[in-house]
Amino acid sequence: MTITYRLGDSLYVNMTNRCSNRCDFCIRNYGDGIGGSGDLWLDREPTVDETVQDILKNVSGCKELVFCGYGEPLMRLDDVIAVIKAVKPKIGIPVRINTNGQADLIHGRQTAKELAGLVDTVSISLNAPNAKEYEALCHSDYGEKAFDAILKYAADCKKYIPNVVFSVVDVMDKEDIEKCRKIAEDIGVIFRVREMIK
Ligand code: SF4
Secondary structure (H helix, E strand, C coil): CCCEEEECCEEEECCCCCCCCCCCCCHHHCCCCCCCCCCCCCCCCCCHHHHHHHHHHHCCCCCEEEECCCCCHHHHHHHHHHHHHHHHHHHCCCEEEEECCCHHHHHCCCCHHHHCCCCCEEEEECCCCCHHHHHHHHCCCCCCHHHHHHHHHHHHHHHHCCEEEEEEECCCCHHHHHHHHHHHHHHCCEEEEECCCC
8 A cells, every 4th residue: 555655855645545526637547656656546545543654654855745645635634634743743844735625515614724734835726717617627526616615715725824826737728727827816826837647
């Protein structure tokens, strides 16, 4: 079971394969892992303690800890928080969460404040400039209402997290990328165009 894997200077944490989306571009449609990660499909989800031990064993020399998964990490919000609380005082490096931004819909409550003081960066995949296009591309369990919830989540995160990023993949057409940039600017979060990984 691959709980953590290294990409560049970062240690990535894989706590779940579950996700509330089924994105057309998801890397999981194309393989079993990323770079030299090994197989990221989990037979079962690792416990909090297993994840903590794996991070502490492998984090040496890393400059950032990233909860990413081969799935949506905040499906396990409470467990992710428990892991960060256990490791953060020991590792001395920033913590990032890569998320689809649907945690509030998944858990039925406003969750951003629960990450305050624990997470340095929340990177949210925006991926489309409006609800219709988002749903056509990402097929959320929550349908078109996912999009507005993501915008609200980003605005909420801005109150509690030092760095909040909206990201899009570089295969989007230029006009849509600029619309997404404007959405990020209006909310006041960082905008990043990331390379699509296949
Ligand atoms: S949100 Fe991420 S993990 Fe989930 S389907 Fe989309 S790309 Fe894959």
